[in-house]
Amino acid sequence: MSIDRLQMAIQKSGRLSDQSRGLLKSAGIKIQANKGQLTARATNFPLDLMLVRDDDIPTFVADGVCELGIVGENVLGEYALGRPEAGIEILARLGFGRCSLKIAAPQEEEFDLSNLEGSRIATSYPLLTKKWLADQGISAEIVTMRGAVELAPRLGIASYICDLVSTGQTLEANGLKPVQTVLESEAVLVRTGREIVPDHAAALDQLKTRIDGVIQTSESKYIVLNAPESALDDIGRILPGADAPTVIPLAGRQGHFAVQAVCQESVFWETLEELKGAGARDILVMPIEKMML
Incomplete structure (x- = not known):
């Protein structure tokens, strides 16, 4: 180095x-x-x-x-x-790297937040768990583990766990279900x-x-479309997350314009259908390779 x-x-x-x-x-x-x-x-x-x-x-x-x-x-x-x-x-x-730190309980349990009072909770995140419990006004014993946290209820180490969840398949395989979110992470x-x-x-x-x-x-798309002048205001309102679009007259087509915009929100099929309904035609959505603000 x-x-x-x-x-x-x-x-x-x-x-x-x-x-x-x-x-x-x-x-x-x-x-x-x-x-x-x-x-x-x-x-x-x-x-x-x-x-x-x-x-x-x-x-x-x-x-x-x-x-x-x-x-x-x-x-x-x-x-x-x-x-x-x-x-x-x-x-x-x-x-x-998105995931959630969640409290998980046995699948068969009808869970209520009050169930955590006085319980034992196994986790690899003792400080985050302790802070969340304090914020909820709950007193519980935290059991710190460095791995295989989802096995704690089965082994009788704790009644509940607080662990990272992405798909939830690991919890399900161990008879657990997520019941409370402690932290959303990325x-x-x-x-x-x-x-x-x-x-x-x-x-x-x-x-x-x-x-x-x-x-x-990664979050933006470049949209190009053609539209009559009467549709421009509606199209400007529909374009997701776009700053002021570029509007250029179309050669040989009086009253018709090409609209170009960088949209900084997701562009779904529903968005394209709404644009078409407002009068837009020949709509292209393209990825952006590089952008410097």
Whole structure:
């Protein structure tokens, strides 16, 4: 690792690893890495990566070893509750690695929130669970586990669990059902609260601009359509998340215009049908490869 280069911590392996690398690739960062190494180097940008366990990433960022990190909000939240002085700042929510931290109960139980009072709850996120219970005014015993949390009720270790849920299939396979949401989580880009030297700060700002562009591009579509002048106001209201569209007269067709717009919200078939109903014709929806705001 070079002190002349920006340092970023990402997950070495696991659900966020490939997506973090994909994000950097989409931002134009070429990463050179050898299998099994704990570091990697960008060949076209002053950036080095530390490839570490996800629960170590907040420590690397908080201590200033790495100026940046990509980590799940669930991991960051648990860390921040244990070390509130760390001062880690969330720069961007990245839109991948989405999951939920949920309380789960036996499938046959008619669950009520009051059932948790005085119970034992097994979890790998004791601080987040404790805070949520306190916010609900519930007193319960927390049993900290580092894995196989979903087995706790079957083994008699606890009556309930608080664990990450994505599809819910693991819970179902162990006779459990989600009953309360503790935290909605996704991957976030974070920066250290410590002072960053000017050269590194400039590289950080440049990388952040690129990542913002990738995020905007993934959520945006470019729409082109033709419409009569009488339909333009209605079409402008229908276009999802669009700023002022570009309107250009069509050659040889008096009173008809081409409309071009970047839509920063999802474009569904229902949207296209609504546009057509308002008078739009020849509607094209295209992906955007790159965007810089």
